[in-house]
Amino acid sequence: MTTMMATSAAGKKTSRFRIDIRSWVFWLFMAVWALPVVWLVSMSLRDNADILSKFEVIPSKISLNGYTQFFADSSWIGSYMNSVTYTLLNTVLSLIVALPAAYAFSRYTFSGDKHLFFWLLTNRMAPAAVFLLPFFQLYQAVDLFDTPLGVALAHMLFNVPLAVWILEGFMSGVPKQLDEIAEVDGYKFGRFFLTIFIPMIRSGIGVTAFFLFMFSWVELLIARTITATAAKPIAAQMTRTISASGLDWSLLSAAGVMTIIPGVIVIWFVRNYIAKGFALGRV
């Protein structure tokens, strides 16, 4: 490879060849990476008798039984809607409290700001298992047990710090002169913040919303612990089915595919910001 780069004439041809190989290797890896999900989709399109009787890579008989069962049964579609409800609720609530805080962190220094920021981070890193028992008792004590609002609040444990971090990154990208000019022009803070500042960082808010939605959507342990039946998340419905009925592979796979769909749709819109979000706004 050294000689390829050094000699420019030959280098041009071979380097194009080299890039081709790289892209082939990459897509080969991605094909292997996709196998488990492809398998899940393939399972969801066959019925149980078919799955258990013969092993085949490409399904010879397509059946939508899993999906019809999913949509016909109110406990499945209901728990799916529960998940959507508390996830959206969490996203909205987290954004509302995190926006002013992120602004404060990005614009001002104040007593204890560094410590507060660090303390917020530690909550993002806290093991969910630590909070199970107290959450279980706390949410029963305040009558939030088994409600979507309860789960939304519990998920704010890790989502609010995350929102503050990502938003702070985006807000710091907006020049401070904006605030100063607005003040000179006689804007009150509230009006400035709502009508000028927030519209300016709307892409950042969109990305943050995606991450809040995602982390609330993928979490199971806390959501399962503080719900029973009324607000049961789809994820818990799936684990309970595994132990209870005699393993309905087709239905289970269909439900799995259903839980992947929202994320895949939304991810397209934020593809260029994903890394920034995972790095808590600091790439």
Added chain:
Amino acid sequence: MDAKKKNNRAWFLVLPVVFVVAFTAIIPLMAVANYSLQDIQGADNRLFVGLDFFKRVATDPNIQDAFARNVTLSMQILFIQIPLGIFLARLMPKSGWKASAALVVVAIPLIIPWNVVGTTWRIFTRSDIGLGGVLINQFTDYNLSESTFDAWATILVMDTWHWTPLVTLLVYAGLRSIPQAYYQAAAIDGASAMAVFRFVELPKLRRVLMIALLLRFMDSFMMYTEPFVVTGGGPGSSTQTLSILLTTIAIGQFDIGVAGAFSLMYFLFIQIFSFLFFTVLTLDERPGATKVTPKLKSKAKEENKEKPVNSKLKKVLK
């Protein structure tokens, strides 16, 4: 960067967050501390036991084993996922629709609910109906519920599948921020691919790699759902992570004194790592930190920025 204004009234903006996090974090943590210090038999029957539960946790062989197991698992995960993530990020297409498609495909494992990741792998590795299980069975006997090695390897491969994309995305973002001129200069010098990686890319990736390293360590140290769904911690306790064990003690056995002490020690361990993480992240922002950007460059930037920004802002305000 001009200095931020000192303004203690900013606390009012932070208050909602403080209230929410107080409700979701401080109160539960105080409850945990409360459990850990007293033996609660009933509502009116509690006995202050001091550090007894902590001693029991520190000397419990099950917990010690789980700790060692989890550290081993985390180390193996880092050892595999960081190099693999870098490797994949360097192969990713750099522009055009292919780059967009690649970003979405790479990110898909990250947006799957964790228990669905587990379910997917449970189905995939079944030796009767799963593609992966059946394939491996052609070569060697594969049984996840009996063989310790198979169970451990499955967890490792599953986690690699699930979380390497995170490393890839971070490294990819880091690579994109390297100016093309660096590569051209390296090419003129006749640098080998290895040298380009070592002296051009690696220094620029320091920050994202630290983030990836610490995020992966901490997340793998708290791993619960995926191994729980796939192996349930078994066979025996061979894939039981700290979180699985803690959940068993707290919810399963309802042994809340031990669970409380366990939780606090677990939490403290993570805190130490969070501190390390925070220190690394804010290293460049501290007073006296060596700035990487040369002064001339940042000055030129400021001059370029000043005018268009101001006129743009005025337009926005009108």
